[in-house]
Amino acid sequence: MATYLTISEINHYLKSLFDKDQNLNRVYLKGEISNFKSHTRGHLYFTIKDELSRINAVMFMSAAKTLDFVPEDGMNVLLEGRISIYEATGNYQIYVEKMSVDGVGNLYLEFEKLKAKLAEEGLFDPQHKRLLPKYPQRIGIITAQTGAAVKDIISTIKRRYPICETILFPTLVQGEGAKENIVKQLTKAQAYDLDLIICGRGGGSIEDLWAFNEEIVARAIYNSKIPVISAVGHEIDFTIADFVADLRAPTPTGAAEMAVPSIIEVKQMINQYQLQITKLISNNIKQRKQAVNNLSSKQILKNPLMMYEVKEQKLDNLIDQLNKRISYQLQNTKALLKSKISILQVLNPLKILAKGYSIIESQEQIINSTKQLKIDDMLNIKLYQGQIKAQVKELTNNE
Numbered sequence: 001m002a003t004y005l006t007i008s009e010i011n012h013y014l015k016s017l018f019d020k021d022q023n024l025n026r027v028y029l030k031g032e033i034s035n036f037k038s039h040t041r042g043h044l045y046f047t048i049k050d051e052l053s054r055i056n057a058v059m060f061m062s063a064a065k066t067l068d069f070v071p072e073d074g075m076n077v078l079l080e081g082r083i084s085i086y087e088a089t090g091n092y093q094i095y096v097e098k099m100s101v102d103g104v105g106n107l108y109l110e111f112e113k114l115k116a117k118l119a120e121e122g123l124f125d126p127q128h129k130r131l132l133p134k135y136p137q138r139i140g141i142i143t144a145q146t147g148a149a150v151k152d153i154i155s156t157i158k159r160r161y162p163i164c165e166t167i168l169f170p171t172l173v174q175g176e177g178a179k180e181n182i183v184k185q186l187t188k189a190q191a192y193d194l195d196l197i198i199c200g201r202g203g204g205s206i207e208d209l210w211a212f213n214e215e216i217v218a219r220a221i222y223n224s225k226i227p228v229i230s231a232v233g234h235e236i237d238f239t240i241a242d243f244v245a246d247l248r249a250p251t252p253t254g255a256a257e258m259a260v261p262s263i264i265e266v267k268q269m270i271n272q273y274q275l276q277i278t279k280l281i282s283n284n285i286k287q288r289k290q291a292v293n294n295l296s297s298k299q300i301l302k303n304p305l306m307m308y309e310v311k312e313q314k315l316d317n318l319i320d321q322l323n324k325r326i327s328y329q330l331q332n333t334k335a336l337l338k339s340k341i342s343i344l345q346v347l348n349p350l351k352i353l354a355k356g357y358s359i360i361e362s363q364e365q366i367i368n369s370t371k372q373l374k375i376d377d378m379l380n381i382k383l384y385q386g387q388i389k390a391q392v393k394e395l396t397n398n399e
Contacts, residue, residue, distance in 0.1 A: 033074065034049055042064055107210065118243070137164060182212075198229045200212070202252060229255045231248075360379055373395060
C-alpha cells in the first residue's frame, strides 16, 4: 500500500538533500536586487534576478551588519552564501552571508555620492544656469576628433544655421587621461570669443561615459564663463556633467539643434516682420494722408486771410480792453492823488499863516513861550508873505 507523507515531511526531506549537497553549501551569484525589504529586526529580504530567472534571498542581521553600503532595488550585486529550502513554504532560497556591489554597481554608488555632494554645494542650482544666446555666432565643440558625435554636431549646425562658425577642441572622451583632457580643453576654450560650448560624446556603457562623471570635469563646466550644453550618450544616459551644465541635451545631435535656430525659421520670421513693418508703414502713410486731406478741406486753408482777420479782430478787442483798463487805472490814480493833495494842503503850515498867524524863531528855534526869551533877544518872524526882524524890549508871562 502507498505511504502518504505530510507537507512538512517532504519539505524536510528536500531540505536535507539541499543541505547535504556540497555544491549548494557554497554558491556565488550575481544579479539585480528587486523587491527589497529591510525588516525592523535588521534582517534583509529581497529577490535576486537576471534577464530570465529569479531566486529569493535572505540576509540575517548578523551578516547584514558587515555591509558598507545600503542595498536598494535595481542595484547589481555579488552574493556569497548557501542554497537551502525554507520548510514553511517549500521555497528554496539563498541565505546570503556576504554581499558586495557589482563593478557597475560600484560606479553607480560613486555617481550617486558625487551627485549628492555637488548638489549640496549648489552646483546644480537653477539660479546658476545661464540662458543660451538666441543667435550664436561662434560655438566651441569639445569632443573626440573622430566619431559620429562630432560629425553629427557640425553637420546639424551647418544645416540649421550655416552662418555660425564652429571651433573643435579635440579631446579624449574615455579611458585614462580623458577627464584631464576634457578639463584642459574646457580651460583652453575660455580664451576664445565663443558664444557657447557643446561638450559631450556619443553613447556607450557607464564605464565609457565615466569621464563625464568625474568631479574635476563637473567643476570645470561650472566655472566656465561661457554657457555649456552637455551632450553625453543617449537620451536615457545621465551624467554629472548633465546636472551641472547650463543645459542638458539628450544626444549630441540634440545639442546642436538646441544650440542654433533653424535658418528656415529665421527667414520665415524675418519675412513675417517685413510684412508687419510694411503694413504698419502703409497704415501710417494712409493716416497721415487722411490728416492732410482733412486739413486741406478746412475753409481757413482755402482762404488763409481769414486766419489773420480773426487774429486782427481779436487784437482790436485786446487793445480796447487794454485802453479801458489804462483809462480806468488813470482815473483811479488821479482821484487818489487829489485826495492826497487835499490832505497835504490841510496840513500845510502856510495855509495857517495865510489866516494871519506867524512863526517866531530865535537862534533857529521856534518860540512858543516867553520863557524861552530874554530882553534884547533877536526874533525872526515868518508871515504868510515875507519875514520881520525884531528885538525883545519887554516880556510878559501869562500863566
